[in-house]
Amino acid sequence: MIFVRKSLSIADMGKLSNLTGDQIRGIKLLGLPFTYALLLLALPLGAIVLFSFWTQDFMTVDTTFTTRNYQEIWNSPIYGLLLRRSLMVSGIVTLVTVLLAYPVAYFISFHVKPSKKSLWLFLITIPFWTSYLIRVFLWKVILGYNGVINSGLLELGVITEPLTFILYNVNAVIITLAHAFAPFAILPIFVVLEKIDRSLLEASQDLGESKFSTFLRVTLPLSMPGVVGAVLIVFIPTIGDYVTPELMGGAGGKLIANMIQTQFLQLNNAPLGAALAIVAMVCVTAISLFFVFLNRKYLASRS
Amino acid sequence: MKLRIYAIAYLIFLYAPIVLLPLFAFNDATIIAFPLTGFTTHWFTELTQNAALHAAVKNSLIIALCTAIFATILGLCAARAGAMSAFPGKKGIVGFVMLPLVLPEIIIAVSLLVILRQVLGLSLGNWTIILAHVLICTPFSIAILNGAFGALDPAMEEAALDLGETRWSAFRLVTLPLVMPGIISSMLIAFTISLDEFIIAFFLTGSNPTMPVYIWGLLRFPSSLPVIMALGTILVALSIVLLTIAEIFRRRGVRRSGGTDTGGFL
Amino acid sequence: MTDLIKLRGVQKYYGDYHALRDINLTIRAGEFFSLLGPSGCGKTTLLRVIAGFEGVSNGSVMISDKDMKDVPPNQRPTNMVFQSYAIFPHLTVAENVAFGLRKSKMSKAEKADAVAEALKMVGLDGYGKRAAHALSGGQRQRVALARALILKPKVLLLDEPLSALDKKMREHMQVELIRLQRAVGITFILVTHDQEEALVMSDRIAVMFAGEIGQMDDPETLYRRPKSRRVAEFIGKMNFLPATVTSVGESIGLDIAGFGQTDVPQDQAPEGAKPGEAAIGIRPETLAILFEGETASRHEAPATVDEVVYYGDMTYYDVRVKDVPEPLTIAMKNLIGRPVLEVGAQTRIAWDERAIVVF
Numbered sequence: 001m002i003f004v005r006k007s008l009s010i011a012d013m014g015k016l017s018n019l020t021g022d023q024i025r026g027i028k029l030l031g032l033p034f035t036y037a038l039l040l041l042a043l044p045l046g047a048i049v050l051f052s053f054w055t056q057d058f059m060t061v062d063t064t065f066t067t068r069n070y071q072e073i074w075n076s077p078i079y080g081l082l083l084r085r086s087l088m089v090s091g092i093v094t095l096v097t098v099l100l101a102y103p104v105a106y107f108i109s110f111h112v113k114p115s116k117k118s119l120w121l122f123l124i125t126i127p128f129w130t131s132y133l134i135r136v137f138l139w140k141v142i143l144g145y146n147g148v149i150n151s152g153l154l155e156l157g158v159i160t161e162p163l164t165f166i167l168y169n170v171n172a173v174i175i176t177l178a179h180a181f182a183p184f185a186i187l188p189i190f191v192v193l194e195k196i197d198r199s200l201l202e203a204s205q206d207l208g209e210s211k212f213s214t215f216l217r218v219t220l221p222l223s224m225p226g227v228v229g230a231v232l233i234v235f236i237p238t239i240g241d242y243v244t245p246e247l248m249g250g251a252g253g254k255l256i257a258n259m260i261q262t263q264f265l266q267l268n269n270a271p272l273g274a275a276l277a278i279v280a281m282v283c284v285t286a287i288s289l290f291f292v293f294l295n296r297k298y299l300a301s302r303s
Numbered sequence: 304m305k306l307r308i309y310a311i312a313y314l315i316f317l318y319a320p321i322v323l324l325p326l327f328a329f330n331d332a333t334i335i336a337f338p339l340t341g342f343t344t345h346w347f348t349e350l351t352q353n354a355a356l357h358a359a360v361k362n363s364l365i366i367a368l369c370t371a372i373f374a375t376i377l378g379l380c381a382a383r384a385g386a387m388s389a390f391p392g393k394k395g396i397v398g399f400v401m402l403p404l405v406l407p408e409i410i411i412a413v414s415l416l417v418i419l420r421q422v423l424g425l426s427l428g429n430w431t432i433i434l435a436h437v438l439i440c441t442p443f444s445i446a447i448l449n450g451a452f453g454a455l456d457p458a459m460e461e462a463a464l465d466l467g468e469t470r471w472s473a474f475r476l477v478t479l480p481l482v483m484p485g486i487i488s489s490m491l492i493a494f495t496i497s498l499d500e501f502i503i504a505f506f507l508t509g510s511n512p513t514m515p516v517y518i519w520g521l522l523r524f525p526s527s528l529p530v531i532m533a534l535g536t537i538l539v540a541l542s543i544v545l546l547t548i549a550e551i552f553r554r555r556g557v558r559r560s561g562g563t564d565t566g567g568f569l
Numbered sequence: 570m571t572d573l574i575k576l577r578g579v580q581k582y583y584g585d586y587h588a589l590r591d592i593n594l595t596i597r598a599g600e601f602f603s604l605l606g607p608s609g610c611g612k613t614t615l616l617r618v619i620a621g622f623e624g625v626s627n628g629s630v631m632i633s634d635k636d637m638k639d640v641p642p643n644q645r646p647t648n649m650v651f652q653s654y655a656i657f658p659h660l661t662v663a664e665n666v667a668f669g670l671r672k673s674k675m676s677k678a679e680k681a682d683a684v685a686e687a688l689k690m691v692g693l694d695g696y697g698k699r700a701a702h703a704l705s706g707g708q709r710q711r712v713a714l715a716r717a718l719i720l721k722p723k724v725l726l727l728d729e730p731l732s733a734l735d736k737k738m739r740e741h742m743q744v745e746l747i748r749l750q751r752a753v754g755i756t757f758i759l760v761t762h763d764q765e766e767a768l769v770m771s772d773r774i775a776v777m778f779a780g781e782i783g784q785m786d787d788p789e790t791l792y793r794r795p796k797s798r799r800v801a802e803f804i805g806k807m808n809f810l811p812a813t814v815t816s817v818g819e820s821i822g823l824d825i826a827g828f829g830q831t832d833v834p835q836d837q838a839p840e841g842a843k844p845g846e847a848a849i850g851i852r853p854e855t856l857a858i859l860f861e862g863e864t865a866s867r868h869e870a871p872a873t874v875d876e877v878v879y880y881g882d883m884t885y886y887d888v889r890v891k892d893v894p895e896p897l898t899i900a901m902k903n904l905i906g907r908p909v910l911e912v913g914a915q916t917r918i919a920w921d922e923r924a925i926v927v928f
Contacts (some may be wrong), residue, residue: 044414139321146336240407462655466669
């Protein structure tokens with residue numbers, strides 16, 4: 001995921017002389033954002049890859065090539081634990097988010113009047129744009145010892161003592177992240193559902209399927225690309241969030257991103273932080289690719 | 304019907320935390336907990352007297368404004384190129400430029416930190432945050448402007464050329480006015496994202512914190528929480544206003560260039 | 570008439586795709602010229618080459634004896650009516666029409682007069698202050714015409730201008746366009762895939778197939794003397810019959826399957842025709858069903874009705890004639906008292922060697 005997917009090959013270069021004026025103008029225009037991304041994305045990514053093979057020597061960086069950082073990550077249990085916990089949290093968050101989001105996307109696409117669809121999408125995206133830090137913090141207010149849930153339940157007499165398992169642990173992190181990434185999951189699914197030709201569903205019912213079996217046999221398989229998109233767009237970024245685990249996770253809810261942040265900003269060990277970032281990135285990419293691959297196989301086996 | 308109830312419950316879930324903001328912002332207690340004790344505008348008054356906060360807000364506004372301008376310029380280039388004929392490798396290049404959309408922000412943050420601090424030895428400041436924010440906002444700008452350019456009839460600009468205008472004046476007189484709502488929408492979105500962004504800003508901020516970085520610092524002090532609630536209320540209100548304007552412009556843009564609305568920012 | 574546009578050996582490649590193959594064509598001043606062909610034949614590309622939106626890979630484009638090689642579209646004496654009309658939606662009708670006058674030295678009042686005159690010419694008197702996006706399809710087209718003609722170009726290029734209109738409106742605009750062209754006296758080049766439209770409107774038509782010009786002639790010659798089966802098939806309907814050329818001289822001797830022997834003048838056969846296998850074409854309306862008591866003025870043949878399609882004003886019969894491999898289509902006017910035959914009916918058909926084209 002992190003490398004340039006496709007650049008101009010030699011064969012393509014040979015054809016450049018045949019480009020039309022329109023194409024040449026397009027290349028020139030795209031050159032600016034491309035150069036920007038090259039300098040501020042590809043180059044820095046290359047730099048952390050390089051850095052991860054160097055080591056921190058007190059205040060200076062030792063630039064001899066070594067895999068020591070990776071050995072350390074492999075050998076000390078803390079990194080493995082954090083990484084596994086991160087992947088698990090991201091996985092659960094993704095699962096919860098996508099499962100909760102699908103019916104909403106389905107509802108907007110199939111049951112909302114076309115003129116109202118924009119309004120629904122707008123309402124769903126608004127909370128996502130409002131101050132992230134404060135939103136995360138508000139979950140603390142909701143889930144906290146004196147929080148909305150505890151005080152509410154105490155008031156109602158459901159519980160006699162405040163619940164403590166809902167804050168400062170992994171559960172709290174999952175709830176908060178699932179909330180933060182909700183619109184991310186709805187939009188890709190909605191876009192794909194919108195593209196489904198409605199006459200296909202009528203055809204299926206005309207051919208004797210019930211509404212529910214039509215959903216299972218027609219709508220769901222056709223919407224899988226959107227589900228895959230939703231999974232990726234939730235799964236990949238959640239691994240990089242350190243705010244939520246920091247505020248909500250307590251001691252037992254810290255994730256790999258917190259460790260990366262600590263290595264860079266507190267322990268001043270950028271090479272180890274870089275190696276951790278790369279390991280996390282590689283794991284996420286591998287799992288994502290595996291998921292995409294599984295989904296392709298599943299769809300192919302059906303047809 | 305069941306689906307509608309579910310969807311409304313989902314919306315309540317989405318809005319639940321935000322609804323709490325004004326409740327505590329106007330609550331006359333230093334502890335953020337129920338039950339509410341009384342009404343006060345004290346926390347808002349306190350906001351007006353906090354010089355450090357004002358400096359942070361000013362920083363953030365400068366960063367957000369620069370980000371909005373540069374990301375929209377890059378977005379304009381990419382979206383305009385996107386509307387032109389394909390050339391070898393075009394899809395790959397556009398995909399690469401859109402990559403920050405799915406990249407974990409911490410990866411962008413640490414990689415930029417490494418190259419700027421360790422490799423180039425530069426000192427951090429507002430400009431480093433602007434660089435990063437332009438990177439993450441450009442994909443959003445491209446997505447919005449693609450909508451504006453996609454709905455535009457390519458014959459419009461040709462017609463202007465045919466009627467005696469140069470390429471540049473054709474763009475200025477015809478294309479630019481037609482995609483202007485998209486440009487405004489893109490700038491507002493980029494502005495909003497930048498204003499709110501914390502994960503990257505925390506890594507790349509210099510001696511003067513941005514507003515989210517400043518808020519992050521305040522979150523450790525329970526006594527300053529009500530002030531944060533007040534600030535949050537203002538920010539949420541501001542975001543909603545900005546986004547509503549952005550949405551209105553986006554829709555107007557799609558309509559003006561003759562397309563039909565397919566909804567949503569993304 | 571003087572020659573206005575000369576294309577010599579024009580070729581156009583898109584990568585490996587050969588869009589225009591060696592186009593040679595001369596268009597005269599004041600002519601209504603059509604580029605006719607199926608979609609993808611290169612007619613729109615050719616129009617865009619003349620307008621300057623596309624460069625040529627080979628060959629030259631001359632307008633008024635001036636090479637257009639390095640002349641961009643905004644400096645060519647051509648203006649275009651786009652298929653989508655490309656009316657600027659953010660401007661009013663008058664602003665659209667005045668768009669091309671921005672750099673002219675006219676005073677404001679002169680510009681306003683020119684706009685009013687142009688709008689009057691296209692029948693949109695008083696529409697100047699309307700918003701462009703509120704116009705109907707037909708009105709948009711008129712605005713596009715006024716916007717192009719106000720610049721008094723030497724050539725007006727029209728890219729499928731009528732394809733977006735409904736049938737009634739289309740027929741109405743055909744007549745209006747002819748009237749307009751005669752009034753302004755400007756050369757019109759029309760791109761269309763509709764053969765009827767081309768026949769109705771044009772002084773001359775170039776029929777294009779796969780990047781080449783198949784035939785270039787006035788509508789009547791094109792219809793009555795198509796030079797190839799491709800052209801004959803594309804324009805109108807034609808019956809084809811296998812035949813043998815038996816002699817070549819002052820006239821061409823033919824032995825036509827099912828019809829027998831006849832002679833046709835030289836100009837009904839391709840130049841340099843040789844004795845041997847050939848095919849002839851004959852249009853449905855030049856054949857006739859012979860009803861009770863009618864006799865053929867030239868030749869007749871017995872036939873069986875195979876299919877009847879009733880069109881109201883016309884009836885189209887498919888009839889089988891002995892030794893002719895395919896059924897022949899015959900178009901008959903439904904005159905008073907003339908019955909419509911049923912499938913299976915035995916009848917006779919009349920044919921005339923003057924209507925035959927040899928391929």
